[in-house]
Amino acid sequence: MHWPGTQVEYLSRFQPSFCPRRGCPEHVRKGPGFRFERHGFYGTRRRWRIPRFRCRACRGTFSRQSFAVSYYSKRPELLVPIAAGLVGGSAHRQIARTFGCAPSTVTRNAAKLGRHAILLLAAVRTELEGQVDERFVLDHFETFEFTQDYPFGVATVVGSRSWYVYDLDPAPHSRTGHMSEPQRRRLGARPRRPSRGGYVGSTRRVFDRLLSLVPPASQAIIHGDGHPAYDRAQRTHPSGRRLRLERYPNPPRGPKGSPRSEAARLRDQRLFPVDLLHKILRHSLAHHRRETIAFGRRLNALLERLFLTAVWRNFVKKRSERVARSGTPAMRLGLARDRWNWPRVFSRRLFPARIPTPPTWAQIYQRLWTTPLYPVNSRHALKRAF
Numbered sequence: 001m002h003w004p005g006t007q008v009e010y011l012s013r014f015q016p017s018f019c020p021r022r023g024c025p026e027h028v029r030k031g032p033g034f035r036f037e038r039h040g041f042y043g044t045r046r047r048w049r050i051p052r053f054r055c056r057a058c059r060g061t062f063s064r065q066s067f068a069v070s071y072y073s074k075r076p077e078l079l080v081p082i083a084a085g086l087v088g089g090s091a092h093r094q095i096a097r098t099f100g101c102a103p104s105t106v107t108r109n110a111a112k113l114g115r116h117a118i119l120l121l122a123a124v125r126t127e128l129e130g131q132v133d134e135r136f137v138l139d140h141f142e143t144f145e146f147t148q149d150y151p152f153g154v155a156t157v158v159g160s161r162s163w164y165v166y167d168l169d170p171a172p173h174s175r176t177g178h179m180s181e182p183q184r185r186r187l188g189a190r191p192r193r194p195s196r197g198g199y200v201g202s203t204r205r206v207f208d209r210l211l212s213l214v215p216p217a218s219q220a221i222i223h224g225d226g227h228p229a230y231d232r233a234q235r236t237h238p239s240g241r242r243l244r245l246e247r248y249p250n251p252p253r254g255p256k257g258s259p260r261s262e263a264a265r266l267r268d269q270r271l272f273p274v275d276l277l278h279k280i281l282r283h284s285l286a287h288h289r290r291e292t293i294a295f296g297r298r299l300n301a302l303l304e305r306l307f308l309t310a311v312w313r314n315f316v317k318k319r320s321e322r323v324a325r326s327g328t329p330a331m332r333l334g335l336a337r338d339r340w341n342w343p344r345v346f347s348r349r350l351f352p353a354r355i356p357t358p359p360t361w362a363q364i365y366q367r368l369w370t371t372p373l374y375p376v377n378s379r380h381a382l383k384r385a386f
């Protein structure tokens, strides 16, 4: 995949190859030939001589900054440390204290970085379409938004050989397990939340997207833990015959320390890539620690952070920490030649209108999966910085 190594902010001879304004016919240009004029420079206290341009099609002006992830940022130097802090087990306030900014700055930037991550993974998807020849490992990662009364799973799909994170999809479901009488009353008084199909719906959406990744005539082979929702999603899927589910349910295990049965060993081996991802998520994200006060408040924000973590897992973090030259999952897939660092991840701004984005991902981008408990759910609907 072609992805520049140098951040656009550092290119002194930058030339735009499309118009950054949504709605301009030149915005979606793919090939060369974009016609623009130079339109002077501007400077700020932080940056000097930022070139400006004028689009010949819509006559709108813009600058080199319109193509940077730090577009409209007042503290552009915080993007990288915030990203590193978010996947380094820190909560928003801790990051804010470390880098001397307001907690709301971290929250806003976390959302922005999450949106960038959604588009980056969507761009990679278009490259992978019809190309993937490995098996997938699927499992739902369990978490909750705001209160344990609002649990949801997140379908996570990992490549069985590459360990690349292909997909994330939320599955809100109702609270299960034992509840005391006061807990039951409290739950009854809470506003209802749309489940959007729950586990089955989320699995079906994942299947749709996986089918477009494998070559047209072949099957998508998926290892799962035998969740009944996976079977139902496959049975009712219009292309169900192109989906092959292999079930590895968790067998009963003896007391701690007792040897694993053959079935348990096989299950652990086949589901290892997704089990490992879930361990990394619990270890690296403050949201998902047990007994934390940093738990996620909103599903949208939780997903933004998970997408950022998926980009980190795929392109930045080594596949295995113990093996010195293990490379990244993206390198295994041939998407990258070397390990990326955070500045490289943020080297270019991505534009939603230019990248085909799966519907659920686009809804998360716009923050449409709201948490009904809150009187205010901020959508993402900025005009210029969309």
Ligand SMILES: [Zn+2]
Pocket: 019, 020, 021, 024, 025, 026, 027, 055, 056, 057, 058, 059, 060
């Ligand atoms: Zn234009």
